[in-house]
Amino acid sequence: MTKPSWFNRLSILFGLAFLYLPIVVLVIYSFNGSKLVTVWGGFSTQWYATVLANPSIIEGAKVSFLVAAVSATAATILGTLAAVVMVRLRRFRGRALLNGMLLAPMVMPEVVMAVSMLLMFVTLGIDRGPLTITLAHTTFTLCFATVVLQSRLVELDPSLEEAARDLGCPPAKAFVSVALPNMVPALVSAWLLSFTLSLDDLVISSFTTGPGASTLPMKIYSQIKFGVTPEINAISTIILGTVVLGLVAAQLVSRRAEQRGKRRCLKQFETGDS
């Protein structure tokens, strides 16, 4: 296409303003000195102090981070296996079903998945709590992790691994030592995506938890039901800040890994060994 026209610029500007204005407003008002949401009472960080002194919020954050870290790790490992199965093993019985089970959670309404997984846990007789939330989160983030890893694995040249196998390397070892290092950026973004999706989830956690274990979104939700308070703005800003920092860090990591990969290739090319 030619240069972006004024119409294109305007639609980008409008679209991004729509996406970001509410977030900006939220962040600004978290520093509001007044308790009233619409009145500006001067700059203040008092709400952050209130949040950090609230043991219930801190407890919820602990549960959320633990659940998110464990389920993101499990989802990334399972997602890698699923991606390898879908990309490398082209033909096997039941491939269509596996593909369907990997895609469906992406569009399945959360309430539907939440109800079904809860009934599963009840039937299996597993005590509901952080463990069941983690299992449920692993399941619904798994498909997102797989999509990220699959698209990376498709790009990878399988001939390198084939060479390693021809030289007597067992397939699993060939994958771990040849393909996996080339997938580090995708692994990082799959893990981060799973982590943030888990950290953010309200519906599935609410259904699959038992008495006692509440995640941060569940605590925020029950506070929001009482109304808008600057304290929630402060919690929200902390969460948004963490997510944005994580995203920027992931971008930097993947860019650096890419550059390192390029440099290594160049070096090998120069010295003549491969």
Add this chain to the structure above:
Amino acid sequence: MRTAATPSSKTSWGRRILIAIPYAWLLVLFLAPFALVAGISLSTVRLGMPPFEPLTAWDGSILNLRLNFENFLYVLTDDTYLLAYLTSLKIAAISTAAMLFIAYPLAYGIASCSPSSRSLLVFLVIVPFWSSMLIRVYSWMSILRNDGLLNALLLKIGLIGEPLRILNTETAIYIGIVYTYLPFMVLPIYSNLSSADRTLIEAARDLGCARISAFWRVTFPLSLPGVLAGCALVFIPVVGEFVIPDLLGGADTQMIGRAIWLEFFNNRDWPMAAAVTIVLLALLVVPIVYFQSRQAHTRT
């Protein structure tokens, strides 16, 4: 065959285990639970834990199977549930259409930029998708309230004499849905537009096609797969949406996701909640299968 089998049977075992692990996980935690939901939807509510009667019972040496279809009869004949299903489908359809109007120009605009600014703009579209949905819905609560920022602004300009009631109305639900799901609509359309064959448009232009008609006759029809993917990605989850109607909507607008939530947590009627869920799934089966076949098609 036998003699050469030693190494290949070893790899085929590895292969089987590799396939079995993700398969087993998803079977147990994703697919089998739906069968359970279907089963429990035919059960009867009771006090205790779990709060439903088992479907089978031994009476001496006789195995009794008791299937209670009353939940389904109730769901399919009761006005409040029917209305909730219809409202959910209507809200999902209208907000999907509204999103298309915002997302398409945005995706088109990004695709028309230089490659370097493209990746920055795509990153900017993705960031809100990664950040908490609950928080983003919450951010609209303080904007749309009667004493919120939007009303304060409109009053100051003098456009309105008294505050508009937007929060707790259907309008607020539409705003919330369009806002939170927008990235899901923009990204498939963008990826389709950015991989489109430019030479076709140039050819149309060279042959004297005006810019606007070149868009409607070449670019837009070619981008339809992206548009349909975006619509499916948005429409299906929105039908079952809970957070947005719960926080932004009013008591008079009941969406089905919220009905399931209330049935579960307030009424504690699990069999009824399961029946409502099964009917919702039945409504969504067609679009879900369509979405999957599309995805499978584009991937091979």
